Amino acid sequence: MLDLMDFMTRHAKFTASAACLIAASCVLVTGCAREPSPSPGPVEIRYWTGWSGYELRAQKEIIAEFERTHPHIKVRITSVATSYDKVRLAFASGAPPDVMSCVWAEEIPIYAMRDLLEPLGPLLKKSGRSIEEWVPVTARMGSYGGETYALAATVNVNLIAYNKSVARESGLDPNSPPQSTEELERWHEAMTVLEEGKYRRVGFVPQMLELWAYAFGGRWYDADTGRITATHPGNLAALRWMAGWARTSNAIAMQRFEQTFGNMISANGPFVTGKVGMLGTGDWFRGLMKQFGEKVDWGYVGYNGPAEGGRRNVAAMNGSVFVIPADAQHKAEAWEFLNWFCGPEGSYRFCTAISNLPALKELQQKPPYSTDPFLRFCSDVSRGEGAMAPPPIPIWPQYKAEITRVEDHVVRGGADPEKMLRQLQERMERELERAMEAVPAEEVR
Amino acid sequence: MSGRTWRREALGLAFVSPWLIGFLVFTSWPILASFYYSLCHFDGLSAPRFIGLENYRTLLFEDGLFWTSVWNTAWYAAASLLLGQALALGLAALFQPDRRVFRFFRAAVYLPSIVPIVASSAVWLWLFNPDLGLVNYSLGLLGISGPGWMLDPDWSKPALVIIGLWGVGPPMLIYLAALKEVPKQYYEAATIDGANRLQQFRHVTLPSIRHVIAFNAIMGLIAAFQFFAPVYVMTNGTGQPQDSTLVYTLLLFRNAFINFKMGYACAMAWLMFLVSLAAAVLILRASREK
Numbered sequence: 001m002l003d004l005m006d007f008m009t010r011h012a013k014f015t016a017s018a019a020c021l022i023a024a025s026c027v028l029v030t031g032c033a034r035e036p037s038p039s040p041g042p043v044e045i046r047y048w049t050g051w052s053g054y055e056l057r058a059q060k061e062i063i064a065e066f067e068r069t070h071p072h073i074k075v076r077i078t079s080v081a082t083s084y085d086k087v088r089l090a091f092a093s094g095a096p097p098d099v100m101s102c103v104w105a106e107e108i109p110i111y112a113m114r115d116l117l118e119p120l121g122p123l124l125k126k127s128g129r130s131i132e133e134w135v136p137v138t139a140r141m142g143s144y145g146g147e148t149y150a151l152a153a154t155v156n157v158n159l160i161a162y163n164k165s166v167a168r169e170s171g172l173d174p175n176s177p178p179q180s181t182e183e184l185e186r187w188h189e190a191m192t193v194l195e196e197g198k199y200r201r202v203g204f205v206p207q208m209l210e211l212w213a214y215a216f217g218g219r220w221y222d223a224d225t226g227r228i229t230a231t232h233p234g235n236l237a238a239l240r241w242m243a244g245w246a247r248t249s250n251a252i253a254m255q256r257f258e259q260t261f262g263n264m265i266s267a268n269g270p271f272v273t274g275k276v277g278m279l280g281t282g283d284w285f286r287g288l289m290k291q292f293g294e295k296v297d298w299g300y301v302g303y304n305g306p307a308e309g310g311r312r313n314v315a316a317m318n319g320s321v322f323v324i325p326a327d328a329q330h331k332a333e334a335w336e337f338l339n340w341f342c343g344p345e346g347s348y349r350f351c352t353a354i355s356n357l358p359a360l361k362e363l364q365q366k367p368p369y370s371t372d373p374f375l376r377f378c379s380d381v382s383r384g385e386g387a388m389a390p391p392p393i394p395i396w397p398q399y400k401a402e403i404t405r406v407e408d409h410v411v412r413g414g415a416d417p418e419k420m421l422r423q424l425q426e427r428m429e430r431e432l433e434r435a436m437e438a439v440p441a442e443e444v445r
Numbered sequence: 446m447s448g449r450t451w452r453r454e455a456l457g458l459a460f461v462s463p464w465l466i467g468f469l470v471f472t473s474w475p476i477l478a479s480f481y482y483s484l485c486h487f488d489g490l491s492a493p494r495f496i497g498l499e500n501y502r503t504l505l506f507e508d509g510l511f512w513t514s515v516w517n518t519a520w521y522a523a524a525s526l527l528l529g530q531a532l533a534l535g536l537a538a539l540f541q542p543d544r545r546v547f548r549f550f551r552a553a554v555y556l557p558s559i560v561p562i563v564a565s566s567a568v569w570l571w572l573f574n575p576d577l578g579l580v581n582y583s584l585g586l587l588g589i590s591g592p593g594w595m596l597d598p599d600w601s602k603p604a605l606v607i608i609g610l611w612g613v614g615p616p617m618l619i620y621l622a623a624l625k626e627v628p629k630q631y632y633e634a635a636t637i638d639g640a641n642r643l644q645q646f647r648h649v650t651l652p653s654i655r656h657v658i659a660f661n662a663i664m665g666l667i668a669a670f671q672f673f674a675p676v677y678v679m680t681n682g683t684g685q686p687q688d689s690t691l692v693y694t695l696l697l698f699r700n701a702f703i704n705f706k707m708g709y710a711c712a713m714a715w716l717m718f719l720v721s722l723a724a725a726v727l728i729l730r731a732s733r734e735k
Contacts, residue, residue, distance in 0.1 A: 085702060092489055110705060114491045255596055256575045398704040404683065413598065413687040431704075434486075 042067075042074040043333045048090070050102035050320045052081035058353035065349070066340055073333045091116045096325035098334035105141040105150065105321050106390035106397055112144035113394055118324040120148045123335045129343075135382050137317050138359040140389035150321035151342040152359035153350055157315040157381040158211060158282050160184075161289075164297040166191055166201070166277040177301035180310065181215070181241060184278075191277035192249070199257040202270075204278040206245055209407040210400060211280075212238040214314040214388050215305035220399065221391035228399075228432055230425040231418075237306075239410055239417040246411045255412070267292045282315075283378040287355045300374065302381055314386035357382060394435045399428050479711040487708035489701070500712035510688070510696060511713070518693040520602055522669035525609040529665055530658070533613045537620035538646070551621065555614030566678035569608050570595065595679055598689035605690060608675050616661045623657035624650065659732030663725045670721055673698065693717060 051059060056079050063075045080086050080102050087103060090096040091111060103111065111117050120142075124131060131139045131148050135155060142150030164174035170190040178184040188203030206212060213220065218234025221227070229235070245251075258270060270276035272293035279285075280303070289296060302313030322342055324334045340346045344360060351358040357378050358364060364379040381387060390396050406424050409415040458465070483500055485493035504511045536554055540547040557565065572578050573594035581591025592600040631649045640648065651658070673694040676684070682699070684691030693713070701710035 088489060088702075111490070114488075116490065252593060252596060256593065259574055259576070259596070395704070398699075401683070401699070401703060405685075405688070408683070408685050409687050412596075415687075435705075 042072050043330050044074040044076055045099060045330050045333050045337060046097035047075050047077050047099045047337065048080050048087070048097045048102050049077060049100075050079075050081055050084065052079050055354045056081075058350060062341070062346055062349045062353070066337065066346065070336065070340070073337060075337060091325060091327075094327050096327055098328040098330050099322060099324055099338050101153070101320050101322045103150065103321060103323050104397075105152075105318050106400070108142060108150050108321070108323075109144045109392050109394045109396070111323075112147070112149045116326050117149040118326050118328065118331060120151060120324070120335075120338075123339070124148065127335075127339055129339070133361060134359050135361055135364065135387075137315075137382060137387040137389050138321075140392075141317055141319075142321050144392050150323045151338060152319065152321050153342045153347045154319065154354075154356040155317070155359040155382045156282050156284065156319050157317075157357070157378050157387065158280065158303055159285070159300045159315075159378070159381065160204070160278050160303060161271065161281050161285050161298055161300050162187075162278040163271060163274055163276075164299050166274050167299075170203075170277070174297075174299060177299055178304065179301070179312075180304050180307040182307055184304070185245070187278065188245075188249070197253075199253060201274070202249075202254050202257055202276050204276075204280075205249075205251075205254050205258065206242050207280060207407075208316070209235075209239055209242060210403050211303060211314060211316045212242060214316065214386065215303050215311055216241065217305060217309050217311055219388075220403070221393055221396075223392060228425055228428045230403075230428060231421050236417060236421055239407070239421065242407065243410050243414075243417055251412050271298075272296055283357055283375075284355075286374055300377065302377075302386070311386045313381045313384050314388065315381050317382075317387055317389050393432060395428065395431045398431060402428065480715060482708045483711035483715050485708045487711070488705040489707040490705070493708060496708075500709045501716070504709070504712055504716065510691065513688050514684075514691050514693045514696040517602065517689065517691055518670060518672070521605055521609070521672060521692060522666060524602070524606045525669050525672075526662065526665050528606060529610055529613055530616065530661060532610055533616035533661065534620050534658075536613065536617045537624055538650075540617075541621060541624050551618070554617055558612045558614040562674040563678050565611070566608070566675040569604075569611075569675065570679050573604050595690075596686055598687045601686060601689045605672070605676065609669070609672065616665065619657060619661055620654070623654040627653040655732045659728050662728050666724055666728070667721055670694075670717055 047063075049056065049059060056077075060077060063077060067074060078097070084102060087100065090100075108117070121131070131143075134152065138152040138155050139148070142148055142152060160177075162174075162177055167174040167177075167187070170187075172187055172190050178187050184204060184206075191201060191203035193199070193201040210220070213232070213235040216234040216238035218232045218236075218238055219229055220232070220235070222229050258276065266272070269292065271279045272289075285300075289298065303315070304313065305311045322338050324331060324338060328334050341350070342359075344363060347358045347360055348363050348366075350356070351363070352368075357375065358369065359382075361383075363369060364383070369375045369379050391399070393399070402424055406420045410417050410420055482493055484495060484497060486496050486499075487493035536550075540551050540554075572580050575581055575591065575593045575596060578591075578594070580594070584591040594600050594604045627650060631653065632645055635645045635649050671694055672692055676690050676692055676695050677698070680690050682695065682703075684695055694717075697710050697713045697717075700706045700713065
């Protein structure tokens with residue numbers, strides 16, 4: 001012991017540094033532990049959001065208003081926009097935040113089947129509210145096994161934007177946009193300019209098989225039978241149609257042409273400069289055009305299937321939703337915040353601040369959503385029969401990536417559509433079976 | 446061990462304990478745990494369930510994408526290793542003389558390896574743009590019509606190899622150091638024996654630096670097996686076109702973080718570790734042979 005004392009005395013600086021290092025390690029280790037016990041005063045809840053930039057700023061302002069009207073709650077907001085993987089780590093650690101709006105709707109079944117989310121049905125009932133207040137598709141997006149686990153503040157829909165000037169130049173009536181795939185093909189042909197084997201202008205490039213399959217009457221999962229339906233005739237018809245389009249229009253050449261512009265929606269992007277006549281996008285497009293192409297005369301139309309047997313105004317819904325993790329520390333306060341933010345007051349403030357469409361029916365019936373033609377159109381799409389929620393299965397993110405893979409192989413690689421969908425069906429059936437077996441009820445956390 | 450020596454040892458261990466604890470908790474334990482998880486059905490969220498070798502069986506006998514990724518990675522590793530080492534050694538030999546101009550080129554060749562990978566990948570995406578990219582523009586000046594590169598499944602892997610070659614700086618520096626260590630007397634003796642430059646390189650330089658070649662080959666192979674960021678950035682994590690850039694690590698990442706199959710991904714990681722180990726042993730043995 002004397003040796004040690006002697007050493008420490010003679011090497012005081014070194015000893016102090018080492019002691020600091022060890023102390024820092026201890027602080028780090030204890031810092032990973034749960035929050036300390038609450039002190040008197042407002043309860044602080046931790047809220048993680050997926051939004052960033054001006055949307056995050058808008059949220060902060062709205063949260064300041066919430067804190068003013070709810071002085072017993074303080075909201076500590078953290079943006080995880082650039083690191084969504086933290087969401088899963090938070091769930092896995094058993095120490096998640098109190099409220100999250102950084103969980104994708106398509107991931108709800110993954111977390112819900114493992115009892116990682118707080119069921120919101122009883123809380124809604126206790127607060128005198130009902131999931132019926134939300135647009136049906138967003139209610140479906142947040143539910144699993146008949147229970148509500150997530151609420152939406154906003155809703156996004158798909159649409160096709162078209163350049164009216166290009167339409168006029170091509171001899172088309174800009175006030176009668178294509179209402180079917182047949183008309184869409186006609187518009188594409190009229191708008192496309194091909195010179196010496198190179199595209200000078202492209203009408204439209206159909207992408208996103210997941211969405212077009214819905215337009216052709218297809219579906220990817222049958223919730224009634226609990227079966228994967230990748231080989232649904234509608235899916236096959238959509239894939240064949242996309243493959244046919246790629247053959248006649250030379251998909252690779254069109255892709256090369258599009259890539260020369262970099263970002264599709266920017267000040268020198270192909271849509272703004274009139275090099276692409278029609279573009280698959282969504283309700284967020286208007287905000288982007290205000291930013292990048294205010295002078296462009298453009299219109300919009302829904303994703304419409306074939307004239308016979310097709311669906312109209314289809315949209316593949318997804319997006320961030322609000323949840324309370326089952327392991328949240330302050331569930332009552334978390335619900336108070338979530339209920340306010342996704343309720344009429346918070347939702348209206350947020351949607352108007354970021355030009356998004358609200359998910360609540362009553363807000364969609366209020367100005368500007370009921371008076372502005374663009375917003376009214378988006379609202380109609382979100383409430384229509386073509387609005388499709390992600391299939392309530394725990395493999396949907398993987399399934400969706402595989403659908404994109406099939407599209408790539410068929411449209412750009414020339415693979416046989418029927419064979420590719422059959423393989424997808426078999427593969428996803430196996431994956432779903434494994435995923436459902438993976439978490440027997442008794443082993444859920 | 447006497448009491449005094451033991452105390453000094455203990456003191457030393459106490460001082461390195463922050464690192465030691467960090468290494469054991471954050472490195473060793475996860476490595477061991479990943480092996481256990483590779484034998485489990487584990488999604489990263491619920492408790493792992495032991496299933497024996499099922500993950501390995503599925504990978505090797507059922508998962509077609511696994512073999513696609515193995516092929517893509519093997520293709521990339523072979524091409525990037527051969528071309529990368531040849532280029533690094535060639536540049537080191539070229540820039541070996543201690544002249545100011547060569548000092549500049551050494552730094553210039555090394556510089557890309559300190560550029561953030563995501564930034565350089567975005568730049569490469571533009572360089573390989575079929576119609577506006579500098580690569581096809583340069584080929585056009587030679588009268589060659591450039592390919593579609595990252596849009597063409599036949600050319601996407603060569604594009605990745607070229608990107609990999611951009612980071613040839615570190616092995617070149619190691620070769621430079623090794624070349625300086627070869628005794629001058631060997632070259633003098635070879636010159637007296639009438640050996641020309643090429644013969645000197647073949648019979649003097651290469652045997653003298655074979656251990657360094659082995660080291661660089663092993664490091665290059667490991668880097669090739671772990672090639673991930675440029676593919677992820679350039680294909681948005683899809684492995685397109687037509688799975689031609691679906692390298693092993695990309696599939697592993699997708700299984701772990703998109704498909705929620707952490708146990709399966711751990712099995713992939715352990716298979717890669719075993720293959721890397723076997724390859725390293727083979728390279729080391731080959732370097733020992735006379």
